Amino acid sequence: MRGAVAGAGRAVLDAVLPPLCLGCNEIVSAPGALCASCWQGFSFISxxxxxxxxxxxxxxxxxxxxCAGCLVRRPRYHRARAALVYDDQSRRLVLPFKHGDRTDIARACGGWMTRAGADLLASADLVAPVPLHWRRLFMxxxxxxxxxxxxxxxxAARGDDLRLAPDLLRRQRWTGSQAGLRAKERRRNVREAFDVHPKWRPMVAGKTILLVDDVLTTGATVEACARALQRAGAKGxxxxxxxxxxxxAL
Incomplete structure (x- = not known):
């Protein structure tokens, strides 16, 4: 009975406010979905x-x-995975989510990330978001x-075995925007910008931490986070x- 009522409610809501494609706002069959055209246009990484x-x-x-880049300079983190290539198509999804209050986009994107990072999730002990400075969070x-x-x-198919650590990392100082900076400038800008919250330090030592962020550009921010976690004793x-x-490719 409960399922029937929920299904009827969903049908009424869809009739009044039909679900729209996350990429182009065309009507789709279910909330948080992409239309066939947008799905083909997105570059999912496999x-x-x-x-x-x-x-x-x-x-x-x-x-x-x-890759050539990792052969020349190995990052501080062990592995990185992403669901999508950041290009003109995915930018139409990322920017409204990041700057336009489209928090409803998170559900679908998080599901794509879970599939893309299945191997990382299998070995993670804690999951932590890359933090914002309080000024950025306020805005x-x-x-x-x-x-x-x-x-x-x-x-993630881990049940209660995987723990979210929402404030594991703190952004100690304002770093401004990384946009327009070169890789070395980005690394310099975020150097020593992060630390591990004291309440989490006993739980970090010897553990594998999975950092979550929206876009990986040069990797400067996540490497600065990784440095702070490694100093606190993280295994990986x-x-x-x-x-x-x-x-x-060059």
């Missing part, structure tokens, strides 16, 4: 990809293959990484994001 940073590779070189009113992390933990740090920038 194997083959770099074993470390998750960058898509042009050909399958084996499960341990690394935005929500941390998009926190919304994604909550959905990822909820949809992995990174899971909704999207990642893919540099053109």
């Amino acid at each position: 194997a083959p990809h770099c074993a470390c940073c998750g960058t898509p590779l042009a050909e399958d070189l084996g499960p341990e293959a690394l 935005r009113r929500y941390n998009q990484a926190m919304l994604l992390a909550r959905i990822v933990v909820r949809t 740090v992995d990174v899971l994001t909704l999207a990642r920038v893919v540099r053109p």
Whole structure:
């Protein structure tokens, strides 16, 4: 009876406010879905990809293959995975979610991330969002990484075995926007910007931490977070994001 009532309520609501595609606002069959055209237009990341940073590779070189960037400079984190390539299409999803109060987008995106990061989630002890500075949080009113992390933990096939640590990391100082900065400038800008909250320190030592964020660009921010966690004794740090920038092959 309860299911029938819920189904009837959903039908009435859909008749009044039909569910819209997350990418283009066309009517779709269910809330949080993409229409066929948008689904084909989004670049979902799958194997083959770099074993470390998750960058898509042009050909399958084996499960341990690394991209050119990781061969030159290995990141501080162990592994990174992302659901989407950050391009013109996915930007239409990410920017409204990040800056336009479209928090409803988090549910679908978090589900995509759970699938993309299944191997990371299998070995994680704690899931932590990349924190915002309090000034940024005050202006935005929500941390998009926190919304994604909550959905990822909820949809991961781990039951109560996986714990969300919402304030594990603190952003100690204002770093401003990273937009327009080069990789070295980004790393310099966020150096020593994060620390581990004292109440979580006993639970970090010897554990594998999964960091969650919206977009991986140069990796400067998550590497600064990883450095803080490693100093607190974390055994490993992995990174899971909704999207990642893919540099053109040289």
